[in-house]
Amino acid sequence: MAFDKKRKHSGEQPQAKRSQSKAGTKRQKTDKRVVPVDELPWQTVEVPEMFDDAEGFYGLEEIQGVEVVREGDVVKFVSSNHYTSAPGFCNPYTCKIQRKSYLCLSQVAAVPKGKADKKDEDDGEEFEGFDDTPEMESTPVETKAKGQKKEPKAKKKEVKESKKEPKDGKKDAKEHKKPVPQPTEDPELVSNLFTSIDTLPDVEPEEDVDTSEWAPLELSSDMLAAIGNLRFSKPTPIQARAIPEIIDGHDVIGKASTGSGKTLAFGIPIVESWLAKRAEGKQDGKKHPVAMILSPTRELAHQISDHLKKLCDGLTDSPYICSVTGGLAIQKQLRQLEKADIIIGTPGRLWEVISTETSIMNSIRAIDFLVVDEADRLLKDGQFKEAEDIIKALDRTRPGEEADEDSDSDEEPIPKHHRQTLVFSATFNKALQQKLAGKARFNLMGEAESLEHLLKKLNFREAKPKFIDANPVSQMADRLKEGLIHCGDLEKDLYLYAVLLLQPTRRALVFTNAINTVRRLTPFLQNLNLPAISLHSDMEQKARLRSLEKFKADPPTNANPGSSIQAPILVATDVAARGLDIPNVDLVIHYHVPRSADDYVHRSGRTARATQSGVSIMLCGPKEDIPTQRLIAKVHASAAAASGKSKKDLLGVQTIDIDRRLVSHLKPRVTLSKKITETTIAKEKGAKEDDWLKNAAEELGIELDEDEFEKVGSWKGKGSGKKQKEREAREVGKQEVQKWRWELKELLKKRVNTGVSEKYLNGVDVEGLLRGVRSEFLGQVEGLGL
Numbered sequence: 001m002a003f004d005k006k007r008k009h010s011g012e013q014p015q016a017k018r019s020q021s022k023a024g025t026k027r028q029k030t031d032k033r034v035v036p037v038d039e040l041p042w043q044t045v046e047v048p049e050m051f052d053d054a055e056g057f058y059g060l061e062e063i064q065g066v067e068v069v070r071e072g073d074v075v076k077f078v079s080s081n082h083y084t085s086a087p088g089f090c091n092p093y094t095c096k097i098q099r100k101s102y103l104c105l106s107q108v109a110a111v112p113k114g115k116a117d118k119k120d121e122d123d124g125e126e127f128e129g130f131d132d133t134p135e136m137e138s139t140p141v142e143t144k145a146k147g148q149k150k151e152p153k154a155k156k157k158e159v160k161e162s163k164k165e166p167k168d169g170k171k172d173a174k175e176h177k178k179p180v181p182q183p184t185e186d187p188e189l190v191s192n193l194f195t196s197i198d199t200l201p202d203v204e205p206e207e208d209v210d211t212s213e214w215a216p217l218e219l220s221s222d223m224l225a226a227i228g229n230l231r232f233s234k235p236t237p238i239q240a241r242a243i244p245e246i247i248d249g250h251d252v253i254g255k256a257s258t259g260s261g262k263t264l265a266f267g268i269p270i271v272e273s274w275l276a277k278r279a280e281g282k283q284d285g286k287k288h289p290v291a292m293i294l295s296p297t298r299e300l301a302h303q304i305s306d307h308l309k310k311l312c313d314g315l316t317d318s319p320y321i322c323s324v325t326g327g328l329a330i331q332k333q334l335r336q337l338e339k340a341d342i343i344i345g346t347p348g349r350l351w352e353v354i355s356t357e358t359s360i361m362n363s364i365r366a367i368d369f370l371v372v373d374e375a376d377r378l379l380k381d382g383q384f385k386e387a388e389d390i391i392k393a394l395d396r397t398r399p400g401e402e403a404d405e406d407s408d409s410d411e412e413p414i415p416k417h418h419r420q421t422l423v424f425s426a427t428f429n430k431a432l433q434q435k436l437a438g439k440a441r442f443n444l445m446g447e448a449e450s451l452e453h454l455l456k457k458l459n460f461r462e463a464k465p466k467f468i469d470a471n472p473v474s475q476m477a478d479r480l481k482e483g484l485i486h487c488g489d490l491e492k493d494l495y496l497y498a499v500l501l502l503q504p505t506r507r508a509l510v511f512t513n514a515i516n517t518v519r520r521l522t523p524f525l526q527n528l529n530l531p532a533i534s535l536h537s538d539m540e541q542k543a544r545l546r547s548l549e550k551f552k553a554d555p556p557t558n559a560n561p562g563s564s565i566q567a568p569i570l571v572a573t574d575v576a577a578r579g580l581d582i583p584n585v586d587l588v589i590h591y592h593v594p595r596s597a598d599d600y601v602h603r604s605g606r607t608a609r610a611t612q613s614g615v616s617i618m619l620c621g622p623k624e625d626i627p628t629q630r631l632i633a634k635v636h637a638s639a640a641a642a643s644g645k646s647k648k649d650l651l652g653v654q655t656i657d658i659d660r661r662l663v664s665h666l667k668p669r670v671t672l673s674k675k676i677t678e679t680t681i682a683k684e685k686g687a688k689e690d691d692w693l694k695n696a697a698e699e700l701g702i703e704l705d706e707d708e709f710e711k712v713g714s715w716k717g718k719g720s721g722k723k724q725k726e727r728e729a730r731e732v733g734k735q736e737v738q739k740w741r742w743e744l745k746e747l748l749k750k751r752v753n754t755g756v757s758e759k760y761l762n763g764v765d766v767e768g769l770l771r772g773v774r775s776e777f778l779g780q781v782e783g784l785g786l
C-alpha cells in the first residue's frame, strides 16, 4: 500500500472552533481554502477482488466535497467548510476524488505541505472537516472486512438513510454542476472502475421481494433474505432442480442454457452449507474451506467470486471468498487461502499456489464441495493437466486415511473422501449427455483429455452422479432470437455497420474468429462514429479488464454530442464467449461464423441472459454457407426432432431479408472508413517492420541503403498479394488519408438518401432512423424485435 493510512488528524482542532462552526456562523460563508492532503477525512474504497491486478488500486481512498485546483505545476486540494449550491462551487455530491489515483499525479506536482498550511494560516481558519455531513463525522461508515461479522441490517439501513439526508443539496449541485478536474493516472480506467463495479448499487430501499417461490427448496431464512436482497423472486429451472439435490448430498452434473443462473445453482448450496457449519460452530477456530471452484478463465473466476459475494451481501455473517488467479503475488494469495471459506480459481494458478504449501493443501483436502464450472472449456484451454493434478492431490491419502477398497480402477486405490463434486456447463457433447442421462452405458473411460476422462478423474462420491439437464430440447436461451444475414465475403463490413445502426442505444458484442479482425474492425467502426472497444487474448490483462469495464459502464448520456450513437460495442474474439455475465447486452453479431456449435451457443449466450431478451445475428458469406447450415442443425437438432421439422429448415434461425438497395446507400462511408483503417494499419505495421529490419541490420553491423531496404521489404512469396496491397497502402500519402477523413466526416453529417420520401439514415439522427426507416431499412425483420 503506497499510502500511510494514518491520517494526521489535526490535534489542534479546538473544540470551541468546531462548535462555532456548527453554530452556523461559518456555514453561510462560501470561502474556499487549500487543505493539506492528510487532513482530509479520506474514506477507504472497497475495490472488488476482480481488480486485484489493476495495479495501484489497492488502498484506494476517496474524498467528497473537495475541489482540485492546478496552479502551474502545483496541485491543490481546496475545500470549503460549507456546502453551497452556488454555481461553480464544490459540493459533496458533485466532487468526489479518489486519493490513490490522484496522488499519483500529486507525487509529480505535490503542494508543498508547508505552502498549503501557510495558505490556511493566511485565511485565518483551520480545516474543520465536513460538518454538513453528520454521518461522516459522527458515524463513520465502516468498511466491511470480508469474513467479519457485519452490522445488523437495521444499522446498515440507518447509515444508508443518513447518507441520503442532504438530498436538496444534491439536487442543487446537479443544477450547478461544473466539470470537476479528474487528473488521474488513467482517468478512464478509474472512472469506469468506479461507475460500473458490480457491487450492489446503493439504491433507494425498494419493497421487499416475495421469495415464496423459493420455499420448496427449504433454504434457511438467512439465505432467503440474501436471495431477496438480490431481488430474485423465484429460482431458475436449473436452480430449482440442482439445489435440492446438492443439499441432499448428491454429486451433480448440471446442464442448462447460458445465462440461466448456474452460478447460484451451486453457489446457494455451498453458502448454505457454510451457514449450517457456522451455526454448529464448526467454522470457528481452525477451519477448512468449504468449497473449491475451478473456472477456465480468470475473468470468469472473478465474476463467480463477485456473484457469490453479492449473494453474501444479504447475509448477516458471510464466508470469506477468495479468488486465486494470475496477477496477484503468490504470498498474498497464500495468506488469503489460509482464511478462505470458498476458493475460486483457475487450475493453473491454483495448482501453482497450493502445491507448494502442505498445510494449505491439507486444509483444502477437507473441502465439502469441488465445483468444475464450464467443464468442457477447461479441457479446451489446456488446463486439464493442472485440474487433474489438483484432483489427484485432493485425493491423496493422508496418514491415517484408508483408501477406497471398492475402487475398480487399475491405478492406485482412490482414497475415500466425503466431498461432493458438482460439474456445470451449458454444453456437453451429445454422446456424453446420453451416457449421463442413462441412455447409453455409463462408462466414463473416454479418450484422454476428453470431458468423459475428466469426469472419471473427478472421483465422484456416488457411483452415478445426478445428471440434471434443465434444457434438454433447446440449447439456446428462451428469450433469444436468432437471425442470419447472407452477404458477400467483402460485404461483411457493410452489413455489420448496417445492423449496428439499428441498435444505437443498446450494447452490442461483435465476435470474430481472428485477433487481426478485431484490430481492424475496431478502428473501422470508430471512424464511423461508433464507440467500438477491442477485446482479445493478445491484449495485456489490464487492457482487457479496462475494455470489459468500459463496455459494462452505462452509455454516457451527454458525452460525445457529435454522435447520437452511444452504446458501446465490444469487438472480441472468443475470449469473451464463455460465462461472462455483462448486463444488458442486447445484440450479439457473429462477424465470422463460429468454429463450433458450442462456440455459437456460448457466444450467443452473452445476450438474453436471465429474464432479458436479446438477438443473435450471424453474417454468413458464401463460403460459410455449408458450415452454417451444419452448425444450425447441430444446435437445434433436439428442438427440430421435438417439433418434427426437417434439418433443412433453418430451425429457429430466421434469415433476415435485408433490403440490399437501402444498405448500398451506406457503401461510400463504409468504403472510406475501410480505406482509412487499412492504410493506417499498413503504415503502422510497415513502420514496425522497418524498425525490425533496421534493428536487425544494425545488430549484424550491416548498412542497408534505401534500395536494399526496399528489396528486403518486397520479398515475394506466400501472401505476397496481401503484402503488395499493404505496400500500396503504405505509400498512400498523409494528405490523401486526411482528405478521406474529411470526406468521411462530411458524409457522416449528411443524410443518406434512401430515395424513399423523407426517410434517411445518417450518423446523427439515429432516432429518426429508428422511428421512420428501420423496418423498411432491414426489410423483413419481424420476429427479431429489431
Ligand SMILES: Nc1ncnc2c1ncn2[C@@H]1O[C@H](COP(=O)(O)OP(=O)(O)OP(=O)(O)O)[C@@H](O)[C@H]1O
Binding pocket: 232, 233, 234, 235, 236, 239, 256, 257, 258, 259, 260, 261, 262, 263, 264, 425, 426, 578, 579, 580, 581, 605, 609, 610, 611
Ligand atoms: N433466480 C434468479 N432470478 C433472476 N436472475 C437470476 C437468478 N439467478 C441468477 N440470476 C442472474 O442471471 C444472470 C446469469 O447468471 P449466471 O451467470 O449464473 O448464468 P450461467 O447459467 O452461469 O451462464 P453461462 O452459461 O453463460 O455462464 C446473472 O446476472 C444472475 O445474477
